[in-house]
Amino acid sequence: MSKPKSITIVDVAREAGVSTATVSNVLNRRNVPLSEDIIRRVEAAADRLGYRRNAMAASLSRQRTNELGLLLPSFGGYFGGFAEACEREAHERGYHLSVFSGSNDPELERRHLDRLLQRRVDGLICHGLAMSPEATREIVRDGTPMVLFNAWSWPEDIAVGTVNLDFKSGVEEAVHRLYERGCRSIFYVGQHKPNTSDPPRYEGFLQGIAGLPGPVTHAYVRADASDFRVTVGRLLQLAGDSRPFGIICFDDLLAFAMMYAGIASGLRVPEQMMVVGMNNHYMTRYSHPTITSMDIPYKDQAELTVRWLISAIDDKPDEWVLERSGGRSRVDIPVKLLMRGSTGDS
Amino acid sequence: MSKPKSITIVDVAREAGVSTATVSNVLNRRNVPLSEDIIRRVEAAADRLGYRRNAMAASLSRQRTNELGLLLPSFGGYFGGFAEACEREAHERGYHLSVFSGSNDPELERRHLDRLLQRRVDGLICHGLAMSPEATREIVRDGTPMVLFNAWSWPEDIAVGTVNLDFKSGVEEAVHRLYERGCRSIFYVGQHKPNTSDPPRYEGFLQGIAGLPGPVTHAYVRADASDFRVTVGRLLQLAGDSRPFGIICFDDLLAFAMMYAGIASGLRVPEQMMVVGMNNHYMTRYSHPTITSMDIPYKDQAELTVRWLISAIDDKPDEWVLERSGGRSRVDIPVKLLMRGSTGDS
DNA sequence: TTGAAAGCGCTAACAG
DNA sequence: CTGTTAGCGCTTTCAA
Numbered sequence: 001m002s003k004p005k006s007i008t009i010v011d012v013a014r015e016a017g018v019s020t021a022t023v024s025n026v027l028n029r030r031n032v033p034l035s036e037d038i039i040r041r042v043e044a045a046a047d048r049l050g051y052r053r054n055a056m057a058a059s060l061s062r063q064r065t066n067e068l069g070l071l072l073p074s075f076g077g078y079f080g081g082f083a084e085a086c087e088r089e090a091h092e093r094g095y096h097l098s099v100f101s102g103s104n105d106p107e108l109e110r111r112h113l114d115r116l117l118q119r120r121v122d123g124l125i126c127h128g129l130a131m132s133p134e135a136t137r138e139i140v141r142d143g144t145p146m147v148l149f150n151a152w153s154w155p156e157d158i159a160v161g162t163v164n165l166d167f168k169s170g171v172e173e174a175v176h177r178l179y180e181r182g183c184r185s186i187f188y189v190g191q192h193k194p195n196t197s198d199p200p201r202y203e204g205f206l207q208g209i210a211g212l213p214g215p216v217t218h219a220y221v222r223a224d225a226s227d228f229r230v231t232v233g234r235l236l237q238l239a240g241d242s243r244p245f246g247i248i249c250f251d252d253l254l255a256f257a258m259m260y261a262g263i264a265s266g267l268r269v270p271e272q273m274m275v276v277g278m279n280n281h282y283m284t285r286y287s288h289p290t291i292t293s294m295d296i297p298y299k300d301q302a303e304l305t306v307r308w309l310i311s312a313i314d315d316k317p318d319e320w321v322l323e324r325s326g327g328r329s330r331v332d333i334p335v336k337l338l339m340r341g342s343t344g345d346s
Numbered sequence: 347m348s349k350p351k352s353i354t355i356v357d358v359a360r361e362a363g364v365s366t367a368t369v370s371n372v373l374n375r376r377n378v379p380l381s382e383d384i385i386r387r388v389e390a391a392a393d394r395l396g397y398r399r400n401a402m403a404a405s406l407s408r409q410r411t412n413e414l415g416l417l418l419p420s421f422g423g424y425f426g427g428f429a430e431a432c433e434r435e436a437h438e439r440g441y442h443l444s445v446f447s448g449s450n451d452p453e454l455e456r457r458h459l460d461r462l463l464q465r466r467v468d469g470l471i472c473h474g475l476a477m478s479p480e481a482t483r484e485i486v487r488d489g490t491p492m493v494l495f496n497a498w499s500w501p502e503d504i505a506v507g508t509v510n511l512d513f514k515s516g517v518e519e520a521v522h523r524l525y526e527r528g529c530r531s532i533f534y535v536g537q538h539k540p541n542t543s544d545p546p547r548y549e550g551f552l553q554g555i556a557g558l559p560g561p562v563t564h565a566y567v568r569a570d571a572s573d574f575r576v577t578v579g580r581l582l583q584l585a586g587d588s589r590p591f592g593i594i595c596f597d598d599l600l601a602f603a604m605m606y607a608g609i610a611s612g613l614r615v616p617e618q619m620m621v622v623g624m625n626n627h628y629m630t631r632y633s634h635p636t637i638t639s640m641d642i643p644y645k646d647q648a649e650l651t652v653r654w655l656i657s658a659i660d661d662k663p664d665e666w667v668l669e670r671s672g673g674r675s676r677v678d679i680p681v682k683l684l685m686r687g688s689t690g691d692s
Numbered sequence: 693t694t695g696a697a698a699g700c701g702c703t704a705a706c707a708g
Numbered sequence: 709c710t711g712t713t714a715g716c717g718c719t720t721t722c723a724a
Contacts, residue, residue: 006488050488052463052464052488053459053464054406054464054466055461055464055465055466056402056405056406056411056465056466057402057406060400060402060403060406065402074426075421075425075426075427075429075430075445076426079421080420080421080422080447081421082424083421083447084420084449085446087446087447087449087454088449088454091454096458096461097446098444098445098446099421099445099446099447100433100443100444100445101426101429101430101433101445103430103433103434108433108434111437112442114398115401115442116399117398118399118400118401119402120400120401120402121400128532132581141396142352142396143399150662164687165347228632248474253628253632255627256629256632256633256668257500257629257632257633260632260633260634261632261634263634264634273634282599283599283602283603283629286599286602286603286606286607287602287603287606288606288607288609288610334469
């Protein structure tokens with residue numbers, strides 16, 4: 001029932017009184033001389049019959065699918081935005097992008113990857129989270145080009161390129177801003193569950209602390225999701241009576257939670273506690289006070305990622321990509337620190 | 347470079363010293379008698395050679411792809427969660443789900459749909475937003491089964507089934523709860539941009555108001571995203587000095603924004619203003635006070651959606667689906683109201 | 693300019 | 709139990 005003998009180019013050819021080769025040529029606007037008349041006839045026949053190209057047959061024949069696969073750890077927050085930006089970029093370049101979420105489950109992710117390769121996607125875009133580099137390499141052993149995004153500390157040779165967000169520098173800068181605004185106790189608040197995108201941020205944190213003109217109390221604090229007020233208690237203990245103290249949070253939602261837990265514990269923001277988040281979530285502008293955060297250049301990251309991948313697929317260099325990467329296999333995209341109410345700005 | 351002459355079943359057959367038909371039978375664990383010895387030999391040969399099935403060839407041959415397509419208006423919030431739940435359900439039933447976001451752009455959505463049909467997905471899951479029913483019908487004119495989700499007021503015959511979240515009843519219940527807690531002014535706060543999922547909620551709102559034992563001031567208020575305090579001002583004007591007044595917001599983020607705008611305007615929550623959101627976003631439990639919201643049964647909605655679709659693809663009824671739908675073409679999945687701090691509960 | 697025909701890799705009768 | 713073979717729908721030489 002679901003497939004009522006679909007229309008093929010054979011039908012169109014018969015209807016138009018030409019050969020299937022001609023139909024194929026017309027429909028794909030190939031670079032061959034075609035008479036105006038034939039073109040009209042074929043196109044008329046095609047839509048009279050309601051013909052729709054069979055992409056599998058086409059891909060099978062011309063050894064190429066024009067499909068790209070994007071593997072995400074989840075659809076939430078940043079990843080969804082990145083996926084949409086990639087879809088756009090891919091479309092603009094004649095590719096179609098299928099998106100999959102591993103749901104933070106390595107096994108599911110493995111199956112997605114395998115399936116994508118069975119479908120012979122022309123290229124792959126993968127994040128650097130759930131699966132291990134080894135498992136990934138094992139899967140992508142064949143020649144399918146892959147570009148990684150936000151994959152910190154992966155071997156350089158596993159992909160044609162890696163496009164990371166430079167949270168490291170962003171956090172480093174945030175440390176300086178907090179210091180300038182009077183914080184002499186600064187903490188990095190990480191997620192309750194370990195996460196591979198945490199280390200680079202903390203690294204930037206330490207680097208920022210090291211570059212400060214004076215001494216500050218600092219620490220890595222893991223958030224307790226069951227009750228963030230417990231975490232606030234821990235911060236107060238560490239900060240002693242240094243005020244304001246500052247926290248830089250793993251992401252905006254955590255920043256939100258921590259800020260309100262602080263307020264609930266009687267702290268005034270930003271006078272006594274300053275808060276910095278990451279991702280520039282829509283909500284950070286609507287809280288009270290508004291939250292200082294880091295803006296992510298989705299389009300820029302997506303464009304570089306997709307163009308890099310396509311240049312590898314076509315095996316011909318893309319000048320713009322080359323310029324951005326400077327020949328290296330990894331590019332760090334800068335994030336932009338937006339100072340707002342939670343750090344005493346505007 | 348990207349495709350180094352891939353291994354086919356011909357290679358495997360040669361390596362194992364059997365025919366391609368046998369290889370195919372072994373690899374697909376078809377329902378044919380196979381000797382243990384042959385199975386071992388073929389499997390050994392296959393992974394010695396690093397064989398990977400070519401899904402296009404297989405799909406082309408057996409007229410079926412085992413692929414489902416999911417078309418979303420965006421990856422954000424609820425939609426991402428629904429997508430992950432659908433991926434899981436599909437996998438459990440031997441299907442693979444490709445997800446696409448129309449990014450709220452009808453034209454992009456059209457192209458996604460067309461491409462999906464070119465790929466001959468076995469079934470389609472679509473939301474009821476960006477594209478019009480007419481445009482959709484026009485595209486899906488061939489026999490590909492489609493199930494809709496959250497498509498309010500679409501023609502019944504366009505899809506094999508529709509699975510909606512019953513926000514209508516949820517909002518209706520919320521109105522009653524607010525009334526019980528003392529609100530004599532209750533407002534529905536919608537998004538600044540019109541949205542097709544708004545009307546059913548407002549309908550539930552009106553129905554709730556109508557069912558109340560006494561009179562209340564009520565209105566539909568459109569939120570002003572540029573500054574939610576303006577919206578709060580409007581509410582104060584409408585509510586006069588009736589306290590507490592209650593607001594039911596289009597979604598949790600809006601509830602967040604409105605609640606903090608209210609607090610910023612000097613209102614105490616829940617004593618003077620009560621707030622209800624929708625979607626049970628993770629953050630609603632970490633604000634201060636916590637926010638009353640409606641929990642969405644993702645898995646339930648996804649399971650029904652996917653099973654309904656698959657039963658149509660296979661053209662054989664699924665008892666569980668039939669029971670849920672009672673033979674009708676639309677099912678409303680109840681959402682669960684979770685009472686929290688913003689309405690004076692726990 | 694157009695068409696005939698040989699695949700692309702796999703599946704599914706059907707024959708042995 | 710295993711192999712032969714005819715497609716699936718489209719692309720792409722190559723010859724006409």
